[in-house]
Amino acid sequence: MTAATRQKPPPLVLESVSKVFRSGASEVRAVSEVDAEVREGEIVAIVGPSGSGKTTLLSMAGGLLMPTFGRVLVLGEDLYRLGHRQRAAFRLRHIGFVFQAFNLLPSLDVRENVEIALNLAGVTRAAAHRRAGSLLELLQLQHRASLRPGNLSGGEQQRLAIARALANRPELILADEPTASLDSQAGHRVMELMRLAVEAGEASSLVVVTHDVRILDLAHRVLYVEDGRLRPAD
Amino acid sequence: MNPQTAGSPQAPHPGTAGPAKVPFARRSLVNDRVRLAISVGALAFAVLLVLLLRAIMDGTVRKSTSYIDNVGADVFVAMPGVTNMTLAVSTLPEEAVGQLAAQPGVAQAGGIVRLNAVVGAGDETRPGILIGYDPEQRLGGPWHITAGAGVEGPGDAVLDTVLADELGVELGDTIFVAGGEFEVAGLSTGTASIAGKAVFVQLHRAQELLQLTGIVSFVLLRLDPGVGAPAFASSLAATQQELEVMSRETLSGNDRTLLSRLFIQPVNVMSTVGFLVGLAIVGLTMYTTTSERLHDFGVLKAIGAPNGFLFRTVIVQALYLGSVGFAVGLAAVVGSGPLIVRAVPDIGVHISMSSAITVLASVLGMSLAGAIAPVVRILGVDPLVVFKR
Numbered sequence: 001m002t003a004a005t006r007q008k009p010p011p012l013v014l015e016s017v018s019k020v021f022r023s024g025a026s027e028v029r030a031v032s033e034v035d036a037e038v039r040e041g042e043i044v045a046i047v048g049p050s051g052s053g054k055t056t057l058l059s060m061a062g063g064l065l066m067p068t069f070g071r072v073l074v075l076g077e078d079l080y081r082l083g084h085r086q087r088a089a090f091r092l093r094h095i096g097f098v099f100q101a102f103n104l105l106p107s108l109d110v111r112e113n114v115e116i117a118l119n120l121a122g123v124t125r126a127a128a129h130r131r132a133g134s135l136l137e138l139l140q141l142q143h144r145a146s147l148r149p150g151n152l153s154g155g156e157q158q159r160l161a162i163a164r165a166l167a168n169r170p171e172l173i174l175a176d177e178p179t180a181s182l183d184s185q186a187g188h189r190v191m192e193l194m195r196l197a198v199e200a201g202e203a204s205s206l207v208v209v210t211h212d213v214r215i216l217d218l219a220h221r222v223l224y225v226e227d228g229r230l231r232p233a234d
Numbered sequence: 235m236n237p238q239t240a241g242s243p244q245a246p247h248p249g250t251a252g253p254a255k256v257p258f259a260r261r262s263l264v265n266d267r268v269r270l271a272i273s274v275g276a277l278a279f280a281v282l283l284v285l286l287l288r289a290i291m292d293g294t295v296r297k298s299t300s301y302i303d304n305v306g307a308d309v310f311v312a313m314p315g316v317t318n319m320t321l322a323v324s325t326l327p328e329e330a331v332g333q334l335a336a337q338p339g340v341a342q343a344g345g346i347v348r349l350n351a352v353v354g355a356g357d358e359t360r361p362g363i364l365i366g367y368d369p370e371q372r373l374g375g376p377w378h379i380t381a382g383a384g385v386e387g388p389g390d391a392v393l394d395t396v397l398a399d400e401l402g403v404e405l406g407d408t409i410f411v412a413g414g415e416f417e418v419a420g421l422s423t424g425t426a427s428i429a430g431k432a433v434f435v436q437l438h439r440a441q442e443l444l445q446l447t448g449i450v451s452f453v454l455l456r457l458d459p460g461v462g463a464p465a466f467a468s469s470l471a472a473t474q475q476e477l478e479v480m481s482r483e484t485l486s487g488n489d490r491t492l493l494s495r496l497f498i499q500p501v502n503v504m505s506t507v508g509f510l511v512g513l514a515i516v517g518l519t520m521y522t523t524t525s526e527r528l529h530d531f532g533v534l535k536a537i538g539a540p541n542g543f544l545f546r547t548v549i550v551q552a553l554y555l556g557s558v559g560f561a562v563g564l565a566a567v568v569g570s571g572p573l574i575v576r577a578v579p580d581i582g583v584h585i586s587m588s589s590a591i592t593v594l595a596s597v598l599g600m601s602l603a604g605a606i607a608p609v610v611r612i613l614g615v616d617p618l619v620v621f622k623r
Contacts, residue, residue, distance in 0.1 A: 055621050064536060064617050085540060092538025103533045103620050105258070107265035112256045119255035120539050128255060164537070176621060 009076030011172040011205040012038040012061055017070035019056050019228075030056040032228040034070070038172070043198055043206045045216055047233060048225035054209040055176055057225065061207065062095055062174045063087045075171055092121050096165030096203060098194070100177035102157040104149040110160055111136060111145040117167040135163040138202070139193055155186030159193060166197055171204040173197075179212045191215050259550035262527055273519035274559050280512030281563025281597055282570075284505045288589040289567055290574070291501050293582025295493045298427040299486040301365075304377050307344075307454035308463040309470070310485045312478040319348065320429045320489045324451045330477070334453050337470065339461040344373030345450030347440045353393075353433055354410040355401040362397055363430035364411055366440025373454050376434050381405055382420035388439045391416035395423050396579040397431035411435070412443040428580050429493075509596055512559075516604030520552055524608035531612045532619035541613055548609050549602065556601030560594050 019031040031053045038044050048054050059065035060072055063079040072079045074094060079087055097103075104113050111132050118128035136142045139159040141152075149157055158178060165173055175194065179187030191208075195218050198206050208215055216222050222233040264270055298320055302310070311334060312324040328345055335343035347366035352359050367374030369385050376384065376392045382405045385392055391409060393401075398421055403409055407418045411433050425432035441447050457466055463481035471479040480488070524531075531544055564585070571583035 059618060059621060062536075064620075088535070088538045088540055090538075091536075095538075097536060097620065099620050101620075101622070103529075103536075105262075105530050105533065107261040107527075107530070108256060108258065112258075112261070116256045116258060116534075117537055120534075120537070120543060125255050 008040065009073070010037050010039050011042075011075060012036070012207065013071075013073040013076075014057075014061065015071040015073065017057070017060055017067045017072060019053070019060060019065065020068040030228050031060070031067070034228075034230045036223065036230055038205050038207055040171075040204045041198065042221065043195060043208070043219045045219035045222045046207065046209045046225055046230075047211065047216070047222060052225045053228040054225050056228075057230070058174050058176055058207070058209050061172075062097060063091045092117070093168055094171050096168070096170040096173040098158070098161050098165050098173065098175035098178045100180045102149070102154075102161045102181070104157060104160060104164075106149055109146050109148055110141055110152070113149065113160055114163045114167050117164050121168050123168075131167065132163070135166055135202075138166075138197070139163045153186070154182050155189060158182060158186070158190045162190065162194060162197065166202045169202060173203045173206045175206065175208045175210075177210055177212075178208065179210065179215065184214070187212060188214060191218050194218075259547040260554060262530065262547070263523060263551045263554060266523075266526070269519070269523065270555075273515065273523075273555060274562055276515040277512055277519075277555060277559025277597070278562035278566060280508050280515060281560050281593060282566045283508035283511070284596070285563060285567045285585065285589065285593045286570070286574075286583070287501045287504050287508070288593065289571065289583045289585045290581055291494065291497045292586050292589060293571075293575075293584030294428050294580075295490045295497065295582075296584050297580075297582035298429045298493050299489045300424050300427055301432065302482060302486045302489065304424060305375075305454065306373055306377060306456060308457045308461075308482055309455040309467050310480050310482065311453040311455065311470075312451070312480070314476060314478050316478050317480065317485070317488045318492050319452065319485060321492065323349075324478075325446070325449050326451070326453060326477070328448050328450050331450065331453050334455060337455075339458050339466055340455050341458045342371060342373050342456040344368055344371035344454045345437060346374040346452050346454060347437060347444060347446055347449070348451045349412075349444060350430060351412045351433070353397060353401065353431075355403045355407060358401045360397055360400050361430055362394075362411070362433045364440055364444075365432050365434050366437040366444075367434060368437045373456055374437075376420070376422035376425060376432070378423050379420045380423050382418070384420055385434055385436050386419065388436050389415070389417055390419035390435070392420035392422050392434040393418050394425040394431040394433070395421045396426040397433070400431075409433070412440075414439065414443045426579050427582075431580075509600060512597060513600040513604055516552060516555060516559075516601045517607060518604075519555060520548065520601075520604050520608045521611075523551065524548060524611060528611070528615055529619055532615045532617050535615060536617035536620040544612050545609055548605050548612060552601040552605035553598060556597045560597045563597075564590065 014034050014036045017031060017034045021028045021030055046054050060067050066080050082090060114132035114135055115128045118131055136145055139162060141159055144152060179190055194206055197203055223230050224233040302319055313326055316322050316324040331343050331345040344367060349364050351362055351364040353362040403418050405418050409416050409418060467479045467481045567585060574583055
């Protein structure tokens, strides 16, 4: 066995991925023939105008939207060859999501919002409690652990969303406009924490869909989407 | 910040399921406390409706046999074919009392005349049960006199206190029963039921008024210590074909069964109504609670929660709602029981274990039925809702 074959598969590979939305006789090609690879330790920013297909691309990369054509490989696993249940389990263990709207669970407190992701993955109660505590410390939310998300500032809510995304040490974090709802200071802090999390090995890679030009400085690579097609940014 | 400090030394191991963890189902349900309180209250009302009806039926039926249960007889003897005391007419020759008293194992025997009768005092009249007994035998008369004395003379009567209140009479007042005039010599308790309120008089006076001279309705037997009533009753019945011989438990059971049959249909109708009301409440609550939390379920789906978790969440919520609603409803029945009996002394309120278990099972069943629509809705949630801004 050579060193190359022993190498871990990349966190994300998109192979000729396309998405066509059909409505009656009309059809819209939201994403067209996209090829891309995200390597371990890499932070990739995807930019582009509104309606260019960024979020559709992210949805397909995260196993939430089946491409019309092409393959999505996460850690070498063809996501859409997995059954619905297996894909959900795979997502839970290997992919973390950070959304613009935070999408926290308002009935749970801060710590529980992190613990639930661990619980769902089958981590024991004690281990989940420890891991959640560590992540809250990492994201400087330990003093807010017993509050409900509604009592947090926007920046704190997004840090909590990051903590949840990191909970199971995913190989791939997909973030959709994570700073769009935050002021510049909070947005910068959030991005800095995400970068540090990748560097610390809490997640292997990060793909960020954004309009925020400040994020581009933190990314190792910037890709540009226009009319559903992906190309390296100028 | 030191990122290296984050987490346990080893990565979490998926698949090693532990005990119950973040109580998402409960937290999600109690998040809106006002809605929860309304739902629990409405469900408790449905439980109250169903359980109280059954409790009243059971309590009233039990109370209707209080004479049989408390009069002090171990065995009751009636004419052949008569297996009830309530709603039944029995006639036996009075000589049977002496013959039965001579049976081995019998400590005491007493004949009674028992018939429904109208009791009047002044302008008031009420239905009652005239019981004639022989005070010398000390068997067949009131067992708990709260005021006055027993029946000492042919013109004396002991009245149930509830009946006395209804008629507005006190000790020393005059009442009329079956065309005879009596003075209220005593008041008894525990002798009122849906079947009627007792008026105790001397046996021979009752026979005279009812033109039943030489006739008794039932013969009551108290057995010697150590003599088992069921065995004695079987043995006596085998030798005395012209008599119906029953232990206290048998006669009491027969009467309760008879009265239950009279009540059961309307109670079942009302129980069904209560069940349907409860089902609608649980279904509506679960549906609205779920609808308001659809986004949360979408988020959970997006991060990888299996459908089984979402399914369990709704089921747990439904069972939680059903259990709390049942507990509150049960408490309401327990609390309201004494008030009901005080207001309507004829009836009783008794929550039997079997009724409570049946209603609990029904409530949990309707909770699960009410969860079907929410489960279907949740399973159809598109996880892409997470990208809506």
